[in-house]
Amino acid sequence: MRDCNVHGTSIPDGAVYKEVVIIGNGPSGIALSYLLAGNWPYYNGGIHPDEMLTARLSGASPGRSIVKQDLRFLSQGLEGRSNNPVSLLMDTLNHPCADLGLELPSLLEWHRHPECQVDHIVLGKGPPGGSWQAMDGNVLTISLASWMQLPGIEFRAWEAAENAGVVSSRDSRASVAAVARYYYDYVHSQGLARFFHNGCVVMCVHPLDISHSQNTDTIDPETGVQYCQPQALWRVEGFDLSNSVPFCYVCRRVVLATGSTDLPNRLGVPGELANPTWVLHDLRSLEMAFDRLMEEEEGDREGVPTEPRCDPVLIVGAGLSAADAVLAARFRSLPIMHVFRKKAGTLGKQLPENMYPEYHKVHQMMSDGGASYPCYRALAEHRVLEISSDHKVRVIGPDNTVSVHRVSVVAILIGSHPDLNFLPPGLGLGVKSSEPVDCRSNPIDVDPYTHRVVRAPPGMYALGPLAGDNFVRFLQGGAVAIASHINKELQHYTVL
Ligand SMILES: Cc1cc2nc3c(=O)[nH]c(=O)nc-3n(C[C@H](O)[C@H](O)[C@H](O)COP(=O)(O)OP(=O)(O)OC[C@H]3O[C@@H](n4cnc5c(N)ncnc54)[C@H](O)[C@@H]3O)c2cc1C
Secondary structure, three states: OOOOOOOOOOOOOOEEEEEEEEEEEHHHHHHHHHHHHHHHHHEEEOOOOOHHHHHHHOOOOOOOOOHHOHHHHHEEEEEEOOOOHHHHHHHHHHOEEEEHOOOOOOOOEEEOHHHOOOOEEEEOOOOHHHHHOOOOOEEEEEEEEEHOOOOOOHHHHHHHOOOOOOOOOOOOOEEHHHHHHHHHHHHOOOOOOOOOOOOOEEEEEEOOOOOOOOOEEEEOOOOOEEEEEEEOOOOEEEOOOOOOOOEEEEEEEEEOOOOOOOOOOOOOOOOOOOOOOOEEEEEEHHHHHHHHHHHHHHHHOOOOOOOOOOOOEEOOOOHHHHHHHHHHHHHHHEEEEEEEEOOOOOOOOOOOOOOOHHHHHHHHHHOOOOOOOOOOEEOOEEEEEEEEEOEEEEOOOOOOOEEEEOOOEEEOOOOOEEEOOOOOOOOOOOOOOOOOOOOOOEEEOOOOOOOOEEOOOOEEEOHHHHHHOHHHHHHHHHHHHHHHHHHHHHHHHHHH
């Protein structure tokens, strides 16, 4: 917990009440905001290749939104690349049989119900789009462009409008920059901007001492219906990044949608954090460092083309981000030294070569050690031991031989993990409660049909990578599970 009064469980003056506070303004926060604004999914009556699913969908009362239905019943027996049943349900309705390579039309239509809007606010550090606004815009998505879209605006239609009618080919991927722009535009064009408080950071989320808070009943003057103003259960505090002005929301429900990219994994070796200008942990800063290197080279060469003269760029890691770094350096003809712990590994193996030729190229370079590309040298089964401030890096190989290399820039791209330091300590939210939350190996333990956090006080939910859904395709199901649960709860208790 940072800068937060853990004992202050009362409601401070100036706190703003919201029914729902969503922390994180990436695709998860945006998708949930769209639903809470009153946009609901309906089955359009089409035939799904899964006959049992079609039968379950057809059995529901006509005209009843999925939000209002029994999600456990609808999603039973579904299997796929998510462990969350509602994520599988929404994905298979949005993109039927997508993993079989089919591009079938969606079986969903979305209707707007302004009267069902739920008072909410979405908080995020940067502009709407979350991590997509912070990634290197030049990289291509792993997913097909259409899998990046959110309900209501087709990515290709948006792209065509953006690019005067020109769209990329049917099965192509999108650039990260285009996806970031799409999410930003989405929030504005769908009328969601009024629910967004961007450019702010949440520092503290704490359950309120509910023995002091009271329900307040109000009567609607027009209908005479008596409503119950629910008690606030959570206090969410932080400050605006532009002017450091603090804010405080109190709410009945708080949703964790902070994604997985805030804390880059570290090697934990001496010198890693002592040289922040040239030892980097993200692709975006790396691209800028590459550009600086290029400018210096240009200056040295005075317009005469020569072999690269700078020391190699050291790239550490064997995943897709490390591969992106190799490609970015290669694009600029910078010499590369690539350190990774295993043999060439499985990089890109699950990705079809015709769609991901660049990752297959890097895999080939890693496998042959660099024979296919003269400016590249792979140090497989090596580990970095130390980075010293004179740009020298000590590495150790499989036979315990230690070597020292002079490098220009070090890029450590070995994954990232979520930053949940704003939560009270010791909640143990992961599936393995004694271990820290990790989006792949230990996601937050959520109820599969409501996405309520199992080991948290009442009113806390999680979705997206935090709940194990690491792709935009799937996180929309988490948003539906939460919106459905909130809607059912509100119906239950608001009209007395
Ligand atoms: C390099 C890379 C490539 C990817 N490619 C794909 C792909 O091709 N297809 C795909 O489907 N998925 C891809 N993903 C995964 C994708 O990014 C996530 O599925 C998606 O962005 C998750 O959305 P989210 O809204 O849950 O989280 P994010 O997009 O991570 O957004 C959460 C936001 O919350 C902010 N936040 C965190 N803590 C706080 C706080 N205390 N206060 C305020 N704000 C906070 C974060 O800074 C972040 O901006 C990729 C991820 C990476 C890293």
